[in-house]
Amino acid sequence: MARAVTTQRKALNTTLAWIIGLLIFFPILWTILTSFKTEAEAIANPPVFLFFDWTLENYAVVQERSNYMRFLWNSVIIAGGSTILGVLIAVPAAWSMAFVPSRRTKDILLWMLSTKMLPAVGVLYPIYLLCIQLGVLDNRLALVVILMLINLPIIVWMLYTYFREIPGEILEAARMDGAGLKEEILYVLTPMAIPGIASTLLLNFILAWNEAFWTLNLTSVDAAPLTAFIASYSSPEGLFFAKLSAASTMAIAPILILGWFSQKQLVRGLTFGAVK
Amino acid sequence: MATQHSRSAARIMMAPAVFLLLVWMLVPLSMTLWFSVRSYLPLRGGDQGFVGLENFTRFVTSSAFWPAILTTLIIVGGVLLISIVFGILLAMLLDQPMWGQGVVRILVIAPFFVMPTVSALVWKNMFMDPVNGLFAHLWRFFGADPIVWLSDASVFSIIMIVSWQWLPFATLILLTAIQSLDSEQLEAAEMDGANPLARFAFITLPHLSRAITIVILIQTIFLLAVFAEIFVTTGGAFGTRTLTYLIYQRVLESQNVGLGSAGGVYAIILANIVAIFLMRIVGKNLDR
Amino acid sequence: MGRITLDKVQKAFGEVEVIPPLDLTIEDGEFVVFVGPSGCGKSTLLRLIAGLEDVTGGQIRIDGNDATSVPPAKRGLAMVFQSYALYPHMSVRKNIAFPLRMAKMEQAEQDRRVQAAADVLNLSDYIDRRPGQLSGGQRQRVAIGRAIVREPSAFLFDEPLSNLDAALRHGMRLEISELHKRLDTTMIYVTHDQVEAMTMADKIVVLQAGVIEQVGSPLELYKTPRNLFVAGFIGSPKMNFFHGAEAAKHDAHTIGIRPEHLTVSTTEGTWKGTVGVAEHLGSDTFMHIHPEANPSETITVRVGGEFSATHGDTVFLTPADDNIHRFDADGMRMG
Numbered sequence: 001m002a003r004a005v006t007t008q009r010k011a012l013n014t015t016l017a018w019i020i021g022l023l024i025f026f027p028i029l030w031t032i033l034t035s036f037k038t039e040a041e042a043i044a045n046p047p048v049f050l051f052f053d054w055t056l057e058n059y060a061v062v063q064e065r066s067n068y069m070r071f072l073w074n075s076v077i078i079a080g081g082s083t084i085l086g087v088l089i090a091v092p093a094a095w096s097m098a099f100v101p102s103r104r105t106k107d108i109l110l111w112m113l114s115t116k117m118l119p120a121v122g123v124l125y126p127i128y129l130l131c132i133q134l135g136v137l138d139n140r141l142a143l144v145v146i147l148m149l150i151n152l153p154i155i156v157w158m159l160y161t162y163f164r165e166i167p168g169e170i171l172e173a174a175r176m177d178g179a180g181l182k183e184e185i186l187y188v189l190t191p192m193a194i195p196g197i198a199s200t201l202l203l204n205f206i207l208a209w210n211e212a213f214w215t216l217n218l219t220s221v222d223a224a225p226l227t228a229f230i231a232s233y234s235s236p237e238g239l240f241f242a243k244l245s246a247a248s249t250m251a252i253a254p255i256l257i258l259g260w261f262s263q264k265q266l267v268r269g270l271t272f273g274a275v276k
Numbered sequence: 277m278a279t280q281h282s283r284s285a286a287r288i289m290m291a292p293a294v295f296l297l298l299v300w301m302l303v304p305l306s307m308t309l310w311f312s313v314r315s316y317l318p319l320r321g322g323d324q325g326f327v328g329l330e331n332f333t334r335f336v337t338s339s340a341f342w343p344a345i346l347t348t349l350i351i352v353g354g355v356l357l358i359s360i361v362f363g364i365l366l367a368m369l370l371d372q373p374m375w376g377q378g379v380v381r382i383l384v385i386a387p388f389f390v391m392p393t394v395s396a397l398v399w400k401n402m403f404m405d406p407v408n409g410l411f412a413h414l415w416r417f418f419g420a421d422p423i424v425w426l427s428d429a430s431v432f433s434i435i436m437i438v439s440w441q442w443l444p445f446a447t448l449i450l451l452t453a454i455q456s457l458d459s460e461q462l463e464a465a466e467m468d469g470a471n472p473l474a475r476f477a478f479i480t481l482p483h484l485s486r487a488i489t490i491v492i493l494i495q496t497i498f499l500l501a502v503f504a505e506i507f508v509t510t511g512g513a514f515g516t517r518t519l520t521y522l523i524y525q526r527v528l529e530s531q532n533v534g535l536g537s538a539g540g541v542y543a544i545i546l547a548n549i550v551a552i553f554l555m556r557i558v559g560k561n562l563d564r
Numbered sequence: 565m566g567r568i569t570l571d572k573v574q575k576a577f578g579e580v581e582v583i584p585p586l587d588l589t590i591e592d593g594e595f596v597v598f599v600g601p602s603g604c605g606k607s608t609l610l611r612l613i614a615g616l617e618d619v620t621g622g623q624i625r626i627d628g629n630d631a632t633s634v635p636p637a638k639r640g641l642a643m644v645f646q647s648y649a650l651y652p653h654m655s656v657r658k659n660i661a662f663p664l665r666m667a668k669m670e671q672a673e674q675d676r677r678v679q680a681a682a683d684v685l686n687l688s689d690y691i692d693r694r695p696g697q698l699s700g701g702q703r704q705r706v707a708i709g710r711a712i713v714r715e716p717s718a719f720l721f722d723e724p725l726s727n728l729d730a731a732l733r734h735g736m737r738l739e740i741s742e743l744h745k746r747l748d749t750t751m752i753y754v755t756h757d758q759v760e761a762m763t764m765a766d767k768i769v770v771l772q773a774g775v776i777e778q779v780g781s782p783l784e785l786y787k788t789p790r791n792l793f794v795a796g797f798i799g800s801p802k803m804n805f806f807h808g809a810e811a812a813k814h815d816a817h818t819i820g821i822r823p824e825h826l827t828v829s830t831t832e833g834t835w836k837g838t839v840g841v842a843e844h845l846g847s848d849t850f851m852h853i854h855p856e857a858n859p860s861e862t863i864t865v866r867v868g869g870e871f872s873a874t875h876g877d878t879v880f881l882t883p884a885d886d887n888i889h890r891f892d893a894d895g896m897r898m899g
Contacts, residue, residue, distance in 0.1 A: 005373050014374040020366065021383035027440065028386055030410070031398050043408035045416070089296065092289030100286035108294065110555050115301045117551035119501050121520045122540035123304035125311060125527045130304075149300040156293060172616050173649035177710070178637035178666035181285050187662075191653040212392045212504035217528065230393040231508055241402055248394045259389035260382050267452045270445070271490050279618045281635060 028252070035059070035245035042241035058246035066229065068250060075225035075251075077140050078215070079208035082147035083155075083201055089148075090155040091197070095185060097156075098163035099171055109160065116153040120213045131218055140223040143215060147208045155204055158269045162196025163189070199265030202258055209255050226251040305544075311537035319531045331538035340522055347431060348518040352499045354435040355442055356492060363446030363491070364484065368476075370447070371454045381451075388444040396508035399437045400426060430514035437505050442498075446491045453487035454480065486557070493554035500547055519543055566627065566717035566750030567592045568613060573622035575608055575774075582608050583774035585622060590718075590752060590767075595744050598754045599761040600771035600797070606754045607722055609771070613752065614720050615639050627717065637666070642711035643720040646727065648703045650695035650710075656682075657691045660709045667714075681709040684743075701732045708743070718750035725760065737764060758798055762786070770794050792895035795820050801850060801864045803889070816890035816898055823850070823866040825887035830873075833880025837863065839873050846870065853879060 022029075034042050036054045062068050097105045127146065128137070136142035166189065174188045190197070212227040219228050230251055233244050259266075312331055315324040335341060370381060387395065403410050404425035412422035425433045457480065465475050501520055510516045512525060523543060527536030568590040575583040583605045590596050598606040611617045613624060615636035624632050631639050642663075650659050660681055664674040682688045685705040695703055704724060711719055721740070725733045741764050744751050755761055761768050762782045770777040770785065770793070778790040782798075789795035795803050803820040811819045827833070828851070837853040840862060849871040853863045865881060873879060890898040 010373050010375070013369065013372040014376065017369050017372075017374050017380045018376065020369070021380040024440070024443070025383040025386055027395070027398055027403065028390065030402060031394075034402065045408075045413045047410060047413055089293050093293035096286035096290040100282050102283070102286075106559065108290070110559055112293075112297055113555060113558065114548075114551055115297050117497055117547050117554070118301065118305070119520065119540070119543045119547045121501065121503070121523045121527075122544040122547075123308055124524065124540070125533050125536060126304035126307035128528070129307070149296060152293060152297060167647055167649065169645045169647050169649040170651060172636075173643065173645055173710075174651075174662070174666075175616065175636045176614060176641070176643045177663035177714075179662075180637075181282075183666060188651055192651070194653075206389060210389070210391045213501070216393075216504060216507065217524075227391055227393045227504070230391065230397055231504070233397055241408065244397060244401060248398055252390050252394050255389050255391070256386060259385070263381070263385050263448065266385075266388075266445075267449050270494060271449060279616065279635075 031245045031248050034242055035249045037242050039240065039242045042245070058242045059250070062243055062247045062250070068247070071224060071226050071229035074140060074223055075209055078143045078147060078225050079205050081144035082151065082208045083204045085144065086148045086152050086155045086204060087197065087201060090152060090159050093156050094159035094163050095189060098160050099168055109157065112153040112156055124217065128217065137218060138220045138223045143218060143223055146214050147211055150211070151204045151207055154207070154269055155200055158200040158203070159196065161268060162193055166192050199262060200269070202262040203265050203269045206255055206258055206262065308537045308540050311533050312541050314534050316533040317531060318533060327534065331534045335535055335538045335542065340517065343515065344517050344519050344522040347515060348500065350431055351435055351438065351502065351518060352496060355438045355499055356495060358435070358439040359443045359446040359495065360488060360491065362443055363450050366447045367450035367454050370451050385444045385448055387440050390441065392441065392504035393508050395441055396437055396505045400509045404433055426510055427514045430510055430516045434505060434509065434516050438499065438502055442495055446495070449487055449491050450484060453484050457483045489557060493550060493557070496550045497547060497554070568718060568750065569625040571623040571625065573612060573624060574620045575612060575617065576620045581774070586776055588769065588776065588779070590750060592750055593748050595751045595753065595764060595766045596769060597761040597765035598752065598769045598771055599758055600756065602756055604771045605774035606771045610720055610722055610752060610754045614641055614643050640717045641720055642714050642716035643722065644707045644711050644724045646723040648707040650703055650706055652695050655692050655694055656687060656706050659695065659706055660713055663710065663714045677713045681713045685709050700728050701736060704728065704736055712747070716749070718752060721751065721753040723755055740764065759800060762798070770797060788897065789889065790897050792818060792891050795889055801866065804863050814888060814890055817893040818891040818895070820889040820891065821883045821887065823864040825884045826865045827882045827884070828865055828867055828871060829880045829882070831880065833882040835881045837879060837881065839875055839877045839879060841875065842873050844870060853881065
């Protein structure tokens with residue numbers, strides 16, 4: 001039983017937590033606000049907080065100059081494609097490990113996890129070279145495959161931990177009721193695991209969307225997603241805060257919204273089920 | 277427990293995932309190992325043959341190696357320290373009863389979802405810019421000279437940016453762990469005469485130890501690989517060249533693949549040392 | 565039809581042999597209960613019959629046909645699981661119809677059979693609810709409904725009542741017995757509860773460590789337990805055992821006497837003892853008595869009706885001679 005707390009104590013907690021919360025959130029808030037300012041207001045000293053002439057001009061300029069939509073589309077394809085492909089490959093594997101465990105299941109799971117630990121920089125050149133040789137440098141499909149492989153261990157693990165919570169007896173009942181393997185997975189397992197599959201999709205979409213090693217190193221123009229688009233703003237120094245903010249806001253807004261939905265699954269996905 | 281039939285089905289269904297990951301691991305890894313024992317300069321003569329362990333000794337003896345290791349350790353250690361200490365405090369605060377808990381939680385977690393390139397750029401320009409950044413305004417307001425963050429306090433700045441991204445992760449996991457603590461344990465300790473500090477030291481902290489270990493291990497693996505934050509802010513200048521960044525420069529910027537690959541092997545070994553500890557914990561958890 | 569024959573059926577998990585070769589025949593229409601302590605292999609045996617596990621050796625025949633390597637769905641058996649194993653995302657109606665849907669049965673026939681099962685089991689009122697909205701007893705009925713629509717040649721029950729509370733368990737016991745009488749189909753029922761076994765079974769199979777200790781009707785097991793294990797397992801409260809001198813008087817290594825076969829007197833009898841605990845139920849009185857000869861032991865006695873005795877009272881016990889069970893040094897029944 002949680003104990004009743006005095007209102008005073010609760011007010012103190014609330015105040016402290018909100019101050020810290022807003023401080024941590026401030027850079028994001030500031031970026032969003034600045035994106036609606038003119039460039040002059042963006043660098044004004046003292047800074048203007050809310051009372052400025054709100055404008056959408058920056059968004060229009062960013063889209064016009066850099067063809068923002070193309071980068072956005074690349075991000076959607078790369079993050080979405082790699083996630084969906086990964087889940088399609090991972091569902092059967094996770095089914096096997098959760099419901100037909102063998103002596104090697106644990107080793108396989110841990111080995112899969114270990115591939116995730118491989119530092120990307122250690123295999124940077126081989127992958128770079130392979131992409132050149134196969135003619136897929138700066139190619140969306142190549143990034144879909146690479147990000148899928150990077151996140152596959154997490155996808156398998158997340159699905160595995162969700163599947164393990166489904167009682168095996170239900171699948172056995174389906175088998176007794178005449179369901180084949182396909183029907184068992186399609187009609188019984190998948191509908192029961194929909195919440196788990198959805199969170200897996202969500203978290204891995206976020207991870208793929210924000211991935212900034214391979215997307216920076218293996219793309220230049222055609223396949224460049226938002227990570228690369230934003231990085232391109234780092235070179236020209238100068239007075240462009242409002243436009244930078246507009247571009248940043250557009251790059252993070254979709255993910256912030258998805259992220260709010262997935263905060264619980266985040267813990268489970270990123271700790272491989274070790275903290276629930 | 278299952279039948280022969282389901283076991284063979286299981287093997288077939290596991291095959292694609294296992295095969296793909298096996299290829300993904302073995303092919304690049306063996307290529308890296310191959311390059312690491314050769315003198316390979318794609319823009320200056322290509323593959324010039326077997327050189328034994330020369331790349332490995334050259335990588336370690338180069339003047340950039342030890343500073344890079346030191347920078348890596350400082351950044352990883354600094355971010356870990358900040359995210360764990362503040363993570364625990366913040367998790368304990370968020371666990372208290374308050375109004376708008378859900379909203380505060382979201383505010384605190386948000387930075388984790390920000391793309392690394394975005395957070396690096398936003399911090400670099402809008403906060404740390406010595407002329408127009410918010411910090412510069414703030415310093416001037418108090419009559420001080422603005423700090424040129426990314427060159428004068430470069431490592432500290434990187435630590436700040438990266439901590440901002442990872443503190444939410446640590447907080448979220450530690451909060452989840454705190455919430456799983458049985459409040460009766462704390463009440464029992466209170467009945468036994470333990471003051472709040474003792475309750476924290478003897479009940480809460482031991483309960484959190486596993487979660488803390490996991491946060492340390494997982495963050496270490498990600499922090500060793502920090503790239504975009506440095507790429508966007510300093511480009512490895514002003515003493516912010518980490519091991520990862522050094523290897524990246526050797527491979528793609530100076531196109532010395534042999535040397536870079538030897539560095540890659542070192543990075544893999546380093547990550548594996550951390551990984552072994554993490555896997556032990558995760559593996560133990562599997563047996564439950 | 566549902567005659568099931570196990571011929572030298574054997575099961576090992578890796579190196580561990582859970583069921584040594586075993587023979588058993590279950591006649592058509594019989595209600596057979598597998599009973600034994602947990603870990604005795606009774607559930608494994610049921611799962612072997614269901615086809616959810618492979619046999620390591622031997623043959624399973626259903627109605628004379630070799631079913632050893634036939635997949636579970638093709639054996640014509642239906643199973644009710646301990647956890648009920650209902651599909652949580654489907655309504656009661658869809659749960660019950662699932663096996664019919666898998667068999668690609670015509671929709672009209674599916675509806676007819678589901679309705680019939682719902683009527684038999686009183687499920688009609690909540691046929692469109694999900695399992696999560698049902699009570700334990702209702703879920704149990706849905707699980708049974710899902711089994712009967714298939715019109716299987718035999719039903720398999722894996723500890724179906726162990727998740728219900730005591731009152732509900734008694735009711736469901738009667739319902740299942742009645743269902744058996746009505747359908748007249750073979751039922752194999754696994755339980756660790758000997759009361760369920762005694763009250764429901766035509767034939768009880770007592771298992772221990774994968775070995776069949778005895779097969780017989782409930783009263784056969786009660787009256788002539790083949791060995792010490794069955795003697796101790798069947799009957800409640802448990803049979804009292806005596807070794808040494810008392811047993812020697814009857815030319816046996818061990819003798820056993822059931823609590824209801826001892827008469828109690830406050831004045832005279834074979835054995836003298838003091839009452840440790842007396843449980844007064846009104847209909848019966850159970851007394852736990854420490855014999856004078858060996859006060860660290862406890863003899864349990866059951867007396868019909870009320871017998872006024874309390875802790876510390878001295879009482880005398882007399883066994884009914886023709887109800888003494890004699891066992892040899894190997895624990896096997898004598899005579």
